[in-house]
Structures are given as C-alpha cells and as structure tokens.
Amino acid sequence: MRRVEHVMGFPVSLRIDDVDVAEEAVGAVFAWLREVDERFSPFKADSEVSRHGRDELARHELSADLVEVLDLCEHYRLATGGAFDVRLPGRGFDPCAVVKGWSVQRAAESLRAAGVRRFCLNAGGDVVASGGPWRAGVRHPEHADRLCAVLELTDTAVATSARYERGDHIIDGRTGRPATGLLSMTVVAATLTEADSVATAAFAMGAEGIEWAASLPGCEVFAVDADRQVLRTPGLPVAEEPSAAA
Template sequence: MTVVVPSAEASVTGVVHRVEQIMGLPISLRIEGVGEGEGERGSGAEAADRVFAWLREVDARFSPFLPDSEVSRLDRGELSDDELSPDLVEVLDLCERYRVESGGAFQVRLPGRGLDPCAMVKGWAVQRGAELLRASGVTTFCLNAGGDVVAAGRPWRIGIRHPERADRVCAVVEIADGAVATSGRYERGDHIFDGRSGLAATGLLSLTVVAPTLTEADAVATAGFAMGADGVEWAAGRSGCEVFAVDAGRGVRRSPGFPV
C-alpha cells in the first residue's frame, strides 16, 4: 500500500476532494485547479461524480463476491464468451496476458477457487477513472484506491508504507504523471498466490511498481509479488517500470531509475 504525503506546496485554490468506500477499500480523489465560479458543484465535482459512478458500476459488474455480477454469472457458466461485455473481455485478455508473461504466476483461476479477476480489475478500473477525468478537462488530480495511486498535473509525493511498521514509510516517490502500486502481505496476510504452485507467495514483504498507468503498475506488482524474489528482476525489466521491493529477509532492492 502507498499513501499520499503532504506536498511542499503551501496551498492550492480550487480543490475538490472526495472519499468513498468502493470495492471494499477507501478510494479518494483530489482535483486541483477547479475554475473560479464553478464551486463544489462545478465541473470538478461533476467529473468526480462520473469517476465514482464508474467505480461503483465496476464493483457491481465484476465483483466475484456478488452473485449477480457478470463475473459470478460467467463463473457459474451462465454466460457464453460471445455474451460477455467488451469491458470484461478486455479485463480477461489482460489477465491472460499477464499469466503468460509471468510464466503462470499471475493467475485468476486458481484450483479449487472461482474466477477472481480482482487483481486486474482495480488497477484497470481506476486507470479508466483517470481517463474519465482527463476527458472532462481535469488536468491536475490524484486518485488513490486503497494506496494504489494514479496522478497527473504536478509533482505528487507518494509514501510507500513500511511493510512491518504501519506508522512509517520506507520510501517516498514523486510522480508528476503516472501511477504507483504496491503488493504486500501486511494488510491482508497471505492473499496473493503463486499460480504455478497454488501456494501463498511469501518470498517478498512488499513490491512497489511505478509505471505509466495503474493498469500496468498494479498488475506488474501483483504478478511480481506472486513470483517471489525472482519477480523483482522480472518487474524491473519491463519497459517503463521502476521497482522498490523489500524481500523476506528484509533486504531492500530497487531498480536504478526508481524515483526517490
């Protein structure tokens, strides 16, 4: 998990800030530079409305925990491939891409478990939310989904939580237009599994990826974490990705271009 830490900038005018609980996690949005006269119900707030409506729609359609979701219906065999929405087809194609590229470590169909694309859906959906903001004319924003962040418009300082100390960060990155995602064991325990063995991934304590989009940052962080210690080099070798990791022996590993 990452957390946005205060900027050195003293103050910003024209701010819209909102937090909602969606997908079982807090999602916050900060928009800056809302035009004079627009106020809380102006274009910035309307853009925020569209983003949160989209994220609620994604949760309803793609959650494996809701019996009437498209994902649950597909998993029960109630939908054929040609009945799937274009959005779900895109998500499943991305899942297959990362399964192949990770050598099977990234897996949304583990033996004995139902279809669960959540590892892909969050980053993909939040990145789509960022694109909705841009389409609405919003240029400066920070969208934070449970610590995975996509930001634009100015330098934003993002703290990477210490994997063993909830009250500390172990690094701070600064991004002006991009995304940061962290996979780890400290929030939800052993919830990421290596699809090659079906066992919980325990080789790393946390893996943070900076990438151009949150779709990629989140998927690479999850896949790399599932791969264990070898996943650090795999993630760092991907074009446009920079990596910061803490391994099971509490050693810190980072790629040369990691923006700290």
C-alpha cells in the same frame, strides 16, 4: 476539491487542484467505480464476473470491458509462467488483481477527458497522479507507522502488493501455495492498469519477480524481499527515504 468514498471494499480519495472542475466529472468517477463493483465483483452472485465464473455466459455474450480484463489476465498469466493466475483451483474465478488498477485508470482517463489536468486519485493506497509533482509514501511492510520511501510522481501511477493488510493472500499459481518470497512489491508505471497488475504478478512470482518487473519497459520497482533486503531500480522517482526497511 476533495472527495472520499468507500467503494469496492476500500477508501477512494480524489483531490483536484484545478481551479474550475465540473461536479459532474467528479461524480462520474465514483459512479463508474460503483458500477465496476456491481459488474466485476466475484463476491456478488449476479455480477458478470460471477456468472462468467460459473460458465453461464459464452465468450460472445461478455461485455467488451470484461473481455479486456480477461485478455489482461491471460497476458500476465503467460508472462509469469502461470505464477499469476485468476483461476486457481478451489477459489473460483477472481480477476480483482487486474480489475482494481484497470478501473481506477479508466476513472482517471475520464477526468482527463473532462479537462481536469492536476489531480491525485488514490484507491486503497494505489495512486494515479496527473500533473504534479505529487508525493506518495511507500509503507514499511512490517511497521504501519513508518515509510520505506517517498516517491515523487508526475503523470504516472504507483501500486503496491504486500502481505501486511491481508496476510498471505497472493497465491503462486505454479504451486498453489501462498507467495512468500517478498514482503512488498511497489511498481511505478505510466498507468495504474500496468502498475497494479505488474506488482501483483511480480509478488506471485516471489523473489524472481523483482528482476522480471524491473525488466519491463517503463516500470520502476521498489521491493523488500523476505530477507528484508531493499531492491530498487535506478530510475525510481524517490523524493526521500525516511527510513530503512530492515
């Protein structure tokens, strides 16, 4: 089974290789992501995130989901010494860097709870792979038609933060300026919640984020720094390397 929808501002594709899959389980995945878009988008004035950003909701009035997201945001802010910060001056409260991976991981867990075992859920290039092995390409940070590596994923997740789609959009919260020490940062972890958050947080830290991400238990890293040097951890599940980054 294959299904693709445009949700939360990017394409989400789901491929399921199990023989028997309930349509309800697939529908629930996309219904949840649409719900997340309504509740957590900082671009929608009536969303819970926007209302919280305007201080219209007290802590006890927040949903358990938003409290979980806020706790994750604070964890990575502290872990990076403030480089990762969802409350930047002049930009308002924007937890999208955490919400994406967290919500897609929740969707994947709903599939597993429904008995689906072999699937690949791809949300704008960030992937949760169940069963396997599945292959996921790491895009070259400067050439859209080339890959730096192909990863082999089994019951794991991968996310990439980079400058090639949205320019210098990731801000180092310590300086208030765009993070430019890296061209791309890819993280493989047990969940997309962790992979996506760590990739963005490490990118915000710049070159020092490579060592930080690599030191986290269960995280494997593939990074290209501003000097176009490739750095990766020994346990990165590489299937093949089609080209060099330089």
